[in-house]
Amino acid sequence: MKTIFSIALGILAAIGGFVDIGDIVFNVAAGATFGFELLWAVLIGVGGIITYAEMCGRVATVSGAAVFDAVRERFGFSVGLVALVAGQIVNLMTLAAEVGGVALVLELLSGLSYRVLVLLAVVALAIVLWTMPFGWIERVFGYGGLCLLVFAVAAIKLNPDWGAVAHGFVPSTGSGNGWVYAYYVVGLIGAAMIPYEVYFYSSGAVEEQWGPEDLGLNRANAVIGYSLGGLLSFALMISAGALLLPEGISAELLGTVALVADVPLGQIGLLLALIGILFAVSGAAVDSAFSGAYNVAQFFGWEWGKYRHNAGAPRFTLAWVVMLVLSFAIVITGIDPIMVTELSVVASVVALPLTYVPILLVANDRAYMGEYANGRLGNLFGVLYLLVVLVIALAAIPLLLLSNMGQG
Amino acid sequence: MRLVVALCAACLLAGCGVPQERADQAEDVHAVAAEGALLAHEAAEGSLETFTAEHAQALQGLLRELQPAIEDERLSRRAAAVDAALGRLVEDPGDRRQAYTVERRLRELAG
Numbered sequence: 036m037k038t039i040f041s042i043a044l045g046i047l048a049a050i051g052g053f054v055d056i057g058d059i060v061f062n063v064a065a066g067a068t069f070g071f072e073l074l075w076a077v078l079i080g081v082g083g084i085i086t087y088a089e090m091c092g093r094v095a096t097v098s099g100a101a102v103f104d105a106v107r108e109r110f111g112f113s114v115g116l117v118a119l120v121a122g123q124i125v126n127l128m129t130l131a132a133e134v135g136g137v138a139l140v141l142e143l144l145s146g147l148s149y150r151v152l153v154l155l156a157v158v159a160l161a162i163v164l165w166t167m168p169f170g171w172i173e174r175v176f177g178y179g180g181l182c183l184l185v186f187a188v189a190a191i192k193l194n195p196d197w198g199a200v201a202h203g204f205v206p207s208t209g210s211g212n213g214w215v216y217a218y219y220v221v222g223l224i225g226a227a228m229i230p231y232e233v234y235f236y237s238s239g240a241v242e243e244q245w246g247p248e249d250l251g252l253n254r255a256n257a258v259i260g261y262s263l264g265g266l267l268s269f270a271l272m273i274s275a276g277a278l279l280l281p282e283g284i285s286a287e288l289l290g291t292v293a294l295v296a297d298v299p300l301g302q303i304g305l306l307l308a309l310i311g312i313l314f315a316v317s318g319a320a321v322d323s324a325f326s327g328a329y330n331v332a333q334f335f336g337w338e339w340g341k342y343r344h345n346a347g348a349p350r351f352t353l354a355w356v357v358m359l360v361l362s363f364a365i366v367i368t369g370i371d372p373i374m375v376t377e378l379s380v381v382a383s384v385v386a387l388p389l390t391y392v393p394i395l396l397v398a399n400d401r402a403y404m405g406e407y408a409n410g411r412l413g414n415l416f417g418v419l420y421l422l423v424v425l426v427i428a429l430a431a432i433p434l435l436l437l438s439n440m441g442q443g
Numbered sequence: 444m445r446l447v448v449a450l451c452a453a454c455l456l457a458g459c460g461v462p463q464e465r466a467d468q469a470e471d472v473h474a475v476a477a478e479g480a481l482l483a484h485e486a487a488e489g490s491l492e493t494f495t496a497e498h499a500q501a502l503q504g505l506l507r508e509l510q511p512a513i514e515d516e517r518l519s520r521r522a523a524a525v526d527a528a529l530g531r532l533v534e535d536p537g538d539r540r541q542a543y544t545v546e547r548r549l550r551e552l553a554g
Contacts, residue, residue: 146493282477283470283553287505290498291478297485297494305491442462 053264054183054271055319056136057129057226057380059292059312060373062268064441065219066275067286069211071195071203074269076220078204080227081265083423085257086416087228087391090398090409091237092253096245097407100397101237102390103333109393118389119334125386126231126327128379130358131365133320134160135372139289140313150367157363160320164355169242169341176318182311185296185304186270192299195277211443218438221427222377225384227268228424231319233390234326238333242340250407271295287373324362328354377440384431391424461512468513475506476525476553483532483546487539495536499529525552 065073095101100108103122107115137160138152145152163172209216240253274295279286286292289312296308325341332339332351339351346352366372395417401408409417462468479502486495506526513519528548535541 143494143497144491146497282481283473284478284481285471285474288498288501290494290501293494294478294481294485294498297490298481301485301488302490305485305494309494 050177050181050260050263050267053232053261054180054267054315055129055226055229055232056132056316056372056376057229057383058268059136059271059289059315060286060376061219061222061226061380062271063275063279063286063292063295065223066272066277067279067284067291068441069209069216069219070276070280071200071273072207072209073216073219073223074200074203074272075206076223077227077265077268077272079423080224081261081268082416083224083228083420084232085261086413086420087394088233088236088261089254089257090394090413090417091233092240092245092257093250093407094394094397094404095237095240096249096253097247097404098397099241101241101329101333102234102394103330105393105397106390107334109396115334118386118393119330121386121389122230122234122330123327125379125383126234126323126330127358127361127365128375128382129229129231130320130323130327130362131370132372132376132379133316133323134362135366135370135375136289136316137313137320138366139372140309140316143290143293144309144313150369153363153366156317156320157359160317160324161356161359163317163321164324164359165345169239172318172321172341173239176314176321179314180311180318182307183267183315184270185300185307185311186274187266189296189299189304189308190270190273190277193274193277195273200273212438214434214438215441215443217430218434218441221384221431221434222380222441223268224423224427225380225387225431227265228387229380229383230387230390231323231326231383234329235322238325238329238339242342244342247407274299289373320362324355324358327358328352374440381431381435384427386428387424388421388428391421395421461509463512465515465518468509468515469518471509472506472513472518472522472525473553475502475529476521476549478502479525479529479532480546480549480553483528483542483549486532486536486542487546489539492536495542496533499532499536503529503533521552525549528552 062077091102094105103119106118110118134153134156137156138149141147141152141156142149167175245253275286278295278298279291284291292312293305293308297305328351329339331354332348337350338348340348365375397403398417399409399414462471479499482495482498503526506522510519510522513522528545531541531545
């Protein structure tokens with residue numbers, strides 16, 4: 036009973052923690068531009084994160100090695116270092132986008148100056164990172180993020196054409212500008228498979244000292260948690276498609292996302308949407324700051340882990356402090372966080388093969404993983420998503436340019 | 444990596460620009476007016492005042508990036524009228540009667 040309860044709590048946290056600013060921006064913008072036509076791309080992205088996270092969690096559980104242990108082991112120091120630098124750039128961009136997102140939501144709630152709120156957000160995040168135990172971080176932000184379920188209610192209340200919604204799950208070439216459509220396909224898959232989530236997830240398996248007996252929990256968290264978390268992405272796109280597209284509204288502001296819940300559900304919908312976004316984006320900021328520290332510590336073989344406390348892993352602690360300070364330096368310049376979000380998602384797509392490939396190789400290595408290596412189904416999905424990851428990585432930057440960042 | 448950075452920089456330069464075609468500019472003005480109308484409708488129903496004011500201001504920000512590039516006189520006047528209507532929401536987000544008037548005005552301007 037206790038195990039089932041623990042799995043349920045983990046799944047709830049995974050649902051609430053699934054969505055970050057990249058998902059919010061891309062899903063709502065895609066819904067406002069193409070209605071329900073791109074739901075299939077989210078489905079592919081959710082399948083991708085399940086495959087990737089399940090492999091990472093299994094490798095970490097069986098071997099105690101998180102993502103960047105595997106990267107260095109499989110690629111060697113030089114190539115591994117390229118993967119690390121690319122991963123860190125993406126992590127930093129993601130963290131900057133999330134910090135900017137936190138400040139934007141606080142601005143919508145309080146009316147205070149954006150720059151003051153950026154400072155406040157960074158200080159608050161530093162306190163959370165410094166003081167909160169790992170399990171609490173996962174749960175507090177995960178449960179708070181569940182407020183985003185308000186978008187599922189909004190989607191139903193907006194009464195979309197459910198036939199068209201169902202049709203959106205079938206891949207199509209789309210209507211309108213082909214480059215913009217393809218850009219959104221890449222962005223939606225990339226936003227769902229954003230790597231920091233997987234770095235955090237696999238390091239978390241080591242933090243919580245999972246052993247082979249926890250492989251069921253790993254699978255449940257990855258498959259059920261991320262699938263249900265994907266429902267939030269669907270809800271965001273469906274509600275934006277039902278409300279914004281018919282009105283000819285483009286979604287360029289975070290406030291537009293909140294308005295999508297405000298219109299069908301009133302003030303309570305608006306409040307829940309803003310609180311949900313705040314928790315989801317803050318949680319993602321914490322995860323991406325830790326991910327940056329995990330990556331560098333694992334790669335160089337430093338002591339790492341929240342369970343060691345701040346003084347027990349000083350270089351690890353310094354690494355997340357540096358990440359936070361750099362993200363502050365980026366956001367305080369006044370750069371648009373929504374634009375940083377889009378660029379961070381595109382950059383993460385480009386860098387994705389550098390961490391996906393070594394994890395797939397390790398997860399498939401019977402000498403390393405023994406009886407826990409990929410089975411036939413695992414390999415089928417692993418290879419299928421390797422192709423997806425390679426195609427979107429090659430297409431991301433050309434599409435960014437050809438679609439004028441999705442503006443057409 | 445250098446290539447990625449260079450491409451991102453090129454893209455930033457391309458993506459930051461405001462639309463130069465009249466049709467695209469008209470579409471953007473329409474989008475802001477239509478969203479402003481939705482916001483005003485919610486304000487008339489009794490939404491969070493801070494949210495109304497801040498979001499209306501953010502919509503004005505989008506419009507003000509676009510306005511200097513608009514050469515068409517009629518479109519320019521329409522953009523100015525949308526800006527002014529949003530300004531009323533920024534000034535007094537809690538006035539529900541005014542919000543109702545602003546909603547109607549923005550709906551007209553959205554066409």
